[in-house]
Amino acid sequence: MGTTEFQSGRTFVFRAEHDSELVQSITKFAKEKGIKKAFFTAIGAVKRAKLGYYHQQKHEYITFSVESPHEIVSCIGNISLKNGEPFVHAHAVLADEKGNTEAGHFFEGTVFAAEIHLQELVGPELVREHDEITNLSLWRM
Amino acid sequence: MGTTEFQSGRTFVFRAEHDSELVQSITKFAKEKGIKKAFFTAIGAVKRAKLGYYHQQKHEYITFSVESPHEIVSCIGNISLKNGEPFVHAHAVLADEKGNTEAGHFFEGTVFAAEIHLQELVGPELVREHDEITNLSLWRM
Amino acid sequence: MGTTEFQSGRTFVFRAEHDSELVQSITKFAKEKGIKKAFFTAIGAVKRAKLGYYHQQKHEYITFSVESPHEIVSCIGNISLKNGEPFVHAHAVLADEKGNTEAGHFFEGTVFAAEIHLQELVGPELVREHDEITNLSLWRM
Numbered sequence: 001m002g003t004t005e006f007q008s009g010r011t012f013v014f015r016a017e018h019d020s021e022l023v024q025s026i027t028k029f030a031k032e033k034g035i036k037k038a039f040f041t042a043i044g045a046v047k048r049a050k051l052g053y054y055h056q057q058k059h060e061y062i063t064f065s066v067e068s069p070h071e072i073v074s075c076i077g078n079i080s081l082k083n084g085e086p087f088v089h090a091h092a093v094l095a096d097e098k099g100n101t102e103a104g105h106f107f108e109g110t111v112f113a114a115e116i117h118l119q120e121l122v123g124p125e126l127v128r129e130h131d132e133i134t135n136l137s138l139w140r141m
Numbered sequence: 142m143g144t145t146e147f148q149s150g151r152t153f154v155f156r157a158e159h160d161s162e163l164v165q166s167i168t169k170f171a172k173e174k175g176i177k178k179a180f181f182t183a184i185g186a187v188k189r190a191k192l193g194y195y196h197q198q199k200h201e202y203i204t205f206s207v208e209s210p211h212e213i214v215s216c217i218g219n220i221s222l223k224n225g226e227p228f229v230h231a232h233a234v235l236a237d238e239k240g241n242t243e244a245g246h247f248f249e250g251t252v253f254a255a256e257i258h259l260q261e262l263v264g265p266e267l268v269r270e271h272d273e274i275t276n277l278s279l280w281r282m
Numbered sequence: 283m284g285t286t287e288f289q290s291g292r293t294f295v296f297r298a299e300h301d302s303e304l305v306q307s308i309t310k311f312a313k314e315k316g317i318k319k320a321f322f323t324a325i326g327a328v329k330r331a332k333l334g335y336y337h338q339q340k341h342e343y344i345t346f347s348v349e350s351p352h353e354i355v356s357c358i359g360n361i362s363l364k365n366g367e368p369f370v371h372a373h374a375v376l377a378d379e380k381g382n383t384e385a386g387h388f389f390e391g392t393v394f395a396a397e398i399h400l401q402e403l404v405g406p407e408l409v410r411e412h413d414e415i416t417n418l419s420l421w422r423m
Contacts, residue, residue, distance in 0.1 A: 004294070004295055004296060005292055005293065005294055006293045006294070006295055007293060008149060008290060008293055010146055011146065011147045011148060011149055011262060012145070012146055012147070013145055013147055013178075013180070013219070013262065013267060013280075014145065014282065015279060015280055015282060018274050018275065037295070039295070039323070039399040041180070041182070041217050041323070043217050043218070043219075043230070043231075043232040045195055045197065047197065051381055053353055053377065053378065053379040053380075053381070054327055054353065054394075055351075055379065056327065056329065056351040056394050057351075062379050064380065064381055066381075069196075069197040069198075071194055071195065071232060071244070071245050071246060072232070073215070073217075073232045073233065073234055073244040073245060074215045074217055074232065074234060074244075074355070074356045074375065076217075076323050076325050076355075076356055076358075077325070078295070078325075078397060078399065089325070089397070090325075091325040091353060091354070091355040091356065092355065093215065093234055093242075093244060093355050093356060093375055093377075093383065095194065095234075095243075095244035095245045096194065097194040097196065097203050098194075098205065099192055099194070099205055099207075099242075099243035099244055099245050100242075100243075101234065101242045101243075101244050101375075101381075101383045102377075102381035102382075102383075103353070103355040103356075103375060103377035103381055103383045104353050104355060104377045104381050105353060112195075112197050112275060113272075113275050113277055113279060115219060115230070115280070117180040117219065121293060121295065126295060131395075133300050134300065134394060134395050136395055138297060138395060139295075139297055139397070141296065141297060149290060151287055152287065152288045152289060152290055152403060153286070153287055153288070154286055154288055154319070154321070154360070154403065154408060154421075155286060155423065156420060156421055156423060159415050159416065182321070182323070182358050184358050184359070184360075184371070184372075184373040186336055186338065188338065210337075210338040210339075212335055212336065212373060212385070212386050212387060213373070214356070214358075214373045214374065214375050214385040214386060215356045215358055215373065215375060215385075217358075234356065234375055234383075234385060236335065236375075236384075236385035236386045237335065238335040238337065238344050239335075239346065240333055240335070240346055240348075240383075240384035240385055240386050241384075242375065242383045242384075242385050253336075253338050253416060254413075254416050254418055254420060256360060256371070256421070258321040258360060
């Protein structure tokens with residue numbers, strides 16, 4: 001198991017704008033603030049979203065659209081560098097009006113309202129690079 | 142996108158009491174400790190709960206009861222000021238004995254056992270006020 | 283409600299190794315680093331897993347296996363001492379290729395890939411002991 005020790009940097013709490021795309025909003029926020037590594041959570045609601053599942057044998061993402069308003073019941077993610085730029089990796093659980101869930105890798109979501117708590121990390125570089133075994137971009141450690 | 146930068150305040154780890162109501166317990170805890178803004182997560186189990194979904198067109202919450210024991214698989218929330226008082230906003234994923242989920246805005250839950258990790262934030266005010274577009278109480282930023 | 287105030291210790295970000303068991307990996311990590319109390323989240327994917335539900339009347343865990351690859355959409359957990367050793371308590375939401383979820387107490391999972399953010403806590407002891415009411419090991423407070 002690889003490991004790296006970091007220190008806490010800045011703490012941000014912010015809302016993503018109504019009708020913005022959530023992953024892009026967080027990425028843009030990171031670029032504007034010079035955030036290179038962070039951990040975050042979010043709750044709120046989306047008008048629609050695109051989630052995904054990584055097929056572990058085929059080594060590719062299967063994506064599916066959620067074409068109706070859903071609560072963002074859980075969104076857990078992190079920011080690290082990929083090709084030199086801040087890259088958001090997030091997973092989310094969405095719920096409809098009956099409490100039924102759809103969940104997976106969070107590719108995109110049109111924000112109805114979203115509250116984000118982001119903890120910047122400072123210390124060594126946290127960089128994604130191609131991993132042979134999984135064909136994913138994983139942290140170099 | 143609005144934004145605010147905060148610093149980390151006190152860190153609390155605590156259990157909610159058996160048979161207490163979880164949202165009230167966290168609110169009471171915040172008031173007793175003088176916590177005005179915070180981020181928290183919780184895991185545990187409830188005897189019953191009330192969850193909700195915000196109808197994005199009707200601009201009102203639809204609520205539904207979960208009238209049997211469930212695991213609290215995820216609870217992510219925050220505390221900020223609403224009408225001058227600490228206000229808890231939390232979302233939760235609950236699961237039954239088969240692993241089936243119900244999820245949404247967490248209105249209330251009767252605690253069987255609950256473990257809470259709460260990070261206080263210090264810095265600028267974090268205040269909810271009425272938002273015209275969504276008819277929700279969102280952070281003023 | 284019992285309560286304890288802590289300070290932030292070290293912050294760790296790490297990957298669990300491909301084909302390792304996630305709960306064991308985090309436990310081993312805690313032991314190697316001398317971590318006695320912490321809070322963590324994880325996202326990633328498992329090849330298979332074992333989840334559980336605590337039956338609140340029978341006072342025992344019901345476990346169920348998830349025998350196919352799933353995303354780890356949410357994993358929230360903590361570390362405290364049980365019988366003098368670091369003990370991991372975690373809950374997880376898993377999702378399949380259609381976004382359907384299975385969730386509960388996280389007993390074990392074979393890692394495909396997993397990214398963990400762990401915040402050590404320092405301060406008073408955080409120790410689990412038998413609780414009469416629930417028959418669980420809860421924090422002494």
